[in-house]
Amino acid sequence: MSKTRVLIVDDSAIVRKLLAECLSGEKDMEVVGAAPDPFVARDKILALKPDVLTLDIEMPRMDGLTFLKKLMHYQPMPVVVISSLGQAGCQASLEALRLGAVEVLAKPGGPYSVGELRVDLAAKVRAAAAARVRRGAPPTAPAPPEPPPKSATAAPRFTAPAGVCGVVAIGASTGGTEAIESVLRQLPADGLGIVITQHIPPMFSQAFANRLNAICPMDVKEARDGDSVARGLALIAPGNFHMLLRKSPGGGFRVTVQDGPRVCYQRPSVDVMFCSVAEAAGANAMGVLLTGMGADGAKGLLTMKQSGARTIAQDEASCVVFGMPKEAIRLGAADQVTALNRIPAAISGFMSRMGR
Numbered sequence: 001m002s003k004t005r006v007l008i009v010d011d012s013a014i015v016r017k018l019l020a021e022c023l024s025g026e027k028d029m030e031v032v033g034a035a036p037d038p039f040v041a042r043d044k045i046l047a048l049k050p051d052v053l054t055l056d057i058e059m060p061r062m063d064g065l066t067f068l069k070k071l072m073h074y075q076p077m078p079v080v081v082i083s084s085l086g087q088a089g090c091q092a093s094l095e096a097l098r099l100g101a102v103e104v105l106a107k108p109g110g111p112y113s114v115g116e117l118r119v120d121l122a123a124k125v126r127a128a129a130a131a132r133v134r135r136g137a138p139p140t141a142p143a144p145p146e147p148p149p150k151s152a153t154a155a156p157r158f159t160a161p162a163g164v165c166g167v168v169a170i171g172a173s174t175g176g177t178e179a180i181e182s183v184l185r186q187l188p189a190d191g192l193g194i195v196i197t198q199h200i201p202p203m204f205s206q207a208f209a210n211r212l213n214a215i216c217p218m219d220v221k222e223a224r225d226g227d228s229v230a231r232g233l234a235l236i237a238p239g240n241f242h243m244l245l246r247k248s249p250g251g252g253f254r255v256t257v258q259d260g261p262r263v264c265y266q267r268p269s270v271d272v273m274f275c276s277v278a279e280a281a282g283a284n285a286m287g288v289l290l291t292g293m294g295a296d297g298a299k300g301l302l303t304m305k306q307s308g309a310r311t312i313a314q315d316e317a318s319c320v321v322f323g324m325p326k327e328a329i330r331l332g333a334a335d336q337v338t339a340l341n342r343i344p345a346a347i348s349g350f351m352s353r354m355g356r
Contacts, residue, residue: 003030004129007050009041011059022118038067072100072136078128090207102131106201127174127293166284166354169277171270173199173292175320186344189217193229202239209236229253237268244276264296274300283308292324302333
């Protein structure tokens, strides 16, 4: 079996050593080199031909985003971004995903231990190695236009959850941040409430929710324990916590956000969310499983289908990694297998039938 060849790019010698040690015990991986900045990395990419790159964002001589933009146009390859947990680091990491990076991981420190890094880094490198990488725009190309921002004075649309008769549940992993954005940007502002589990580290989920809230018709927020599911609102599971759907005593639904063991090596887990949606909403729900590595969400989507929910899996051609949807299809969990660009219409149709 050929090993996945990894090149580590980070200006910190300590971090380079730590990342190399984390991967050294993996039988299917080989660290072929390390570089302190993008200029050295460029030469080593040409000489060593790595399969996957780990990339720091904040580096001297050239920042990681500038390097990534050049790399994805001239030499597209799977990139795992290793970033700090600060607000600037989270925002930069989301921009890196937009530019073509396939995974993001927090640097160790504070709440994120070296032990967790050892587990997560190997998993993300494997996911990156399996990813379908697309060539990026020329480095000089302007960024795509953003939609007009929401009015800062507009009242939230999710103040009256009573009467919510249905819910849409979306799960994703590798490639999911861009896929979720693509879906939410095309859904109506007053549509049924949505619950979303995306495999993403702590802190990054808050930045992800804030970004979606700024550019999508619906309101989007990181979920808090007890939040109501309401029309015009999408709730994002916080990194490192499971999110479950529950019936509200007065009607409608709410979410619980809780700790717990990893499921399918993940926390938050799509399976945990989907199974709770099946129990709480049954046939009044739609489950959508998007791109991602592994099998998380496949059994949960089957449980939703068996409860009477409508279920969709993203097709292979439009996935960054055809792992989670593939497993769901194999189990017979998907009523419909379709391209990413057709999923918003399917969700909108379900919302219309449920009275939106």
